[in-house]
Amino acid sequence: MNKKIFLDKLFQVLNYLRENIKILFLVGVFTGLVFVSYYIIKVQIIDDEYVMAYKATIESEIICEEGCTLNASQVEDMLYGSDIKNALINNLGSEEAYLKCIEDVDMKLVQNMLTVSCTNLNRNDAIDFIILIYDILSDLICEEDKVLYTRSNETPITTLVRYKVNSDKGIGITYFAEIGIIVGVLLGAIVLSVDFLTRGNVKDELDIYKHFNLPLLANIPHIDESGEEDEKD
Amino acid sequence: MKVVKKMKRIKIKDSMVMNHEVELSFNMLKSNLDYYGNEPKVVAVTSCLDKEGKSFVAYRLAITCANAGKRTLLLMTDYRKTMGNGSNTLVGLAEMLSNNCTLMDALYETDIEKMHIIFAGDKSKDKDISINADRLTILVNGLKKMFDVIIIDTSTIGKTVNDKAVFSQADGAVLVLEPDKVPRKLIKHVRKIIESTGCMLFGMIFNNKDKL
Numbered sequence: 135m136n137k138k139i140f141l142d143k144l145f146q147v148l149n150y151l152r153e154n155i156k157i158l159f160l161v162g163v164f165t166g167l168v169f170v171s172y173y174i175i176k177v178q179i180i181d182d183e184y185v186m187a188y189k190a191t192i193e194s195e196i197i198c199e200e201g202c203t204l205n206a207s208q209v210e211d212m213l214y215g216s217d218i219k220n221a222l223i224n225n226l227g228s229e230e231a232y233l234k235c236i237e238d239v240d241m242k243l244v245q246n247m248l249t250v251s252c253t254n255l256n257r258n259d260a261i262d263f264i265i266l267i268y269d270i271l272s273d274l275i276c277e278e279d280k281v282l283y284t285r286s287n288e289t290p291i292t293t294l295v296r297y298k299v300n301s302d303k304g305i306g307i308t309y310f311a312e313i314g315i316i317v318g319v320l321l322g323a324i325v326l327s328v329d330f331l332t333r334g335n336v337k338d339e340l341d342i343y344k345h346f347n348l349p350l351l352a353n354i355p356h357i358d359e360s361g362e363e364d365e366k367d
Numbered sequence: 368m369k370v371v372k373k374m375k376r377i378k379i380k381d382s383m384v385m386n387h388e389v390e391l392s393f394n395m396l397k398s399n400l401d402y403y404g405n406e407p408k409v410v411a412v413t414s415c416l417d418k419e420g421k422s423f424v425a426y427r428l429a430i431t432c433a434n435a436g437k438r439t440l441l442l443m444t445d446y447r448k449t450m451g452n453g454s455n456t457l458v459g460l461a462e463m464l465s466n467n468c469t470l471m472d473a474l475y476e477t478d479i480e481k482m483h484i485i486f487a488g489d490k491s492k493d494k495d496i497s498i499n500a501d502r503l504t505i506l507v508n509g510l511k512k513m514f515d516v517i518i519i520d521t522s523t524i525g526k527t528v529n530d531k532a533v534f535s536q537a538d539g540a541v542l543v544l545e546p547d548k549v550p551r552k553l554i555k556h557v558r559k560i561i562e563s564t565g566c567m568l569f570g571m572i573f574n575n576k577d578k579l
Contacts, residue, residue, distance in 0.1 A: 334551040336544065342571050345551050346558065349403060351541055351570040352396035354424070355388045 143331070150330045151323055158322045165318025166311045173310040377475040377484065393431040396424075396572060400541070403569050407538035408511055411519040411566065414543045415557045417526070420574040421543045425520035433482035437515040440474075442507075443487040444498070444533050445522035461488025464502045470509070483514070500532035507536040524557045534564035542571045 151158065223232045336342060339350040400410060412425040422445075429441040444460060457475075462468040463485070475484045510517055521533050521540075534540060540561050542554070554571075561568050 335547045336549055336551055336554060336571075337547045339573075341551075346554065346571075348568060349399065349570040351399040351403070351572050352392045353573040354392045354420075354575060356575040 147327050147330055151326055154326055157326070158319050161322035162315040162318035165321065166314035169310045169314025169317070170307060173307050374471060374474055374476050377477055379477050379479060379482075379484075389427070390431075393427050396428060396541075397431050397435065400539075400569060407569070408515070409507065409517045409519065409537045409539075410569070411521050411534055411537035411540040411561075412543060413521040413524055413534075413540055413557075413561070415524060415549050415553045416544075417523050419523075419543050419545055419548070421523075422520050424541075424543045424572055424574060425518050429482055429484075429516075429518045430479055432516045432518070433479050437481065438513070439482045440510055440514040440517045441482070441484045441520060442510070442517055443485065443520045444529065445520060446487050446527070457486045457488075459486030459488035460498075463488075463506065464499050470506070498529040498532040500535065503532055503536060524560055530560060531564050534561055534566040537566045539567040539569040541569050543574050544571060546573050546575065 219232060223229055336345070339353075342348055342350050400407060410428070412421050412428065414421040422443075425441060425443075429439050433439040442460065446461060458468045459473050463470060463473045473485050473488075475486070477484060507517065519533060519537055522529065524530055542557065542561075544554070558568050
């Protein structure tokens with residue numbers, strides 16, 4: 135009995151959704167557009183400057199000259215010391231940007247190899263930062279490599295800087311649109327179903343009596359165009 | 368010499384076959400109206416929403432009353448849409464209330480014995496035309512003497528400005544609705560409007576228009 139009631143309700147809900155298929159379609163399209171707008175504004179415009187970089191980790195290795203005396207504490211001093219700080223502030227434009235940059239930079243010295251990792255930084259900022267480190271460390275860098283790390287020579291830099299990009303642009307605009315439409319249709323269906331199941335429509339004679347204390351004077355059966363009445367259970 | 372005008376006669380378009388079940392339900396409606404409404408003379412048929420079948424119910428109820436031997440009048444008051452009007456302009460209530468025709472011009476005999484119709488009138492005119500309540504009262508009082516039952520096919524409540532004028536003429540009203548289509552709040556609102564005119568709401572009629 136309960137199963138029958140459940141199936142009846144399900145059938146009614148599906149029928150209601152079918153009747154409102156246009157609304158579902160419009161909600162789906164609207165949500166798709168919202169998702170696409172979000173993609174364009176947030177991912178394409180804002181992320182291009184900053185946010186997208188959080189997905190990129192840029193590493194560079196600087197090979198120091200043999201016999202250099204650079205040690206871990208010197209590296210730390212370099213990073214937080216006034217020389218590099220001033221250079222970075224100058225380069226990044228503000229102290230705030232410098233602090234943000236420092237949070238996302240890791241420098242490790244293993245033997246004569248200095249690894250600079252920039253995470254959560256805009257790719258261009260990261261490259262600038264690494265170049266800056268190269269400039270500051272220019273005295274310590276091998277003579278044969280030194281030329282490669284200068285700002286003016288771009289080609290070697292791009293070959294030396296290794297990008298670890300998990301996903302440069304994330305999911306594409308078409309996926310955003312598809313997901314938006316699916317989410318919109320699902321949300322619309324849920325809202326319509328809840329509305330159907332909870333709305334206070336008059337459904338039967340009992341409803342009329344209960345809520346209005348009035349009689350049902352007649353129940354006219356369905357007549358189709360050929361004049362035949364609907365079959366009743 | 369006095370010229371006696373002959374009443375116009377109209378053949379009712381019977382597009383729907385009245386099967387046994389439907390006939391039974393209208394007989395039941397008539398009996399229930401007699402019982403609950405204490406044999407009302409003027410019954411208004413209305414609905415909360417458009418296209419719920421109030422014109423069909425009014426028309427069939429009028430036929431049922433006429434078939435029961437009562438002198439019946441179907442008075443259509445919905446200028447926006449009238450049954451049997453078609454594309455031809457049929458003079459009716461609108462013309463009568465604006466003194467453009469007489470009762471004899473607007474009253475139509477039908478091929479159903481004892482059933483008469485007054486159409487709403489020229490629907491090419493302003494759809495929001497307002498009914499002169501005083502004239503309507505005089506007219507309905509006159510018609511009460513001529514007929515045993517007057518069925519008023521009204522417009523959907525709230526759609527025109529004539530609700531008060533029309534419902535105040537009726538002894539009671541019946542509300543036509545499709546099951547599970549009309550919110551309770553709307554029915555309560557409509558009931559309030561009807562009862563504020565001094566008209567009693569006799570009950571409701573389920574018109575199962577659509578198959579589930």
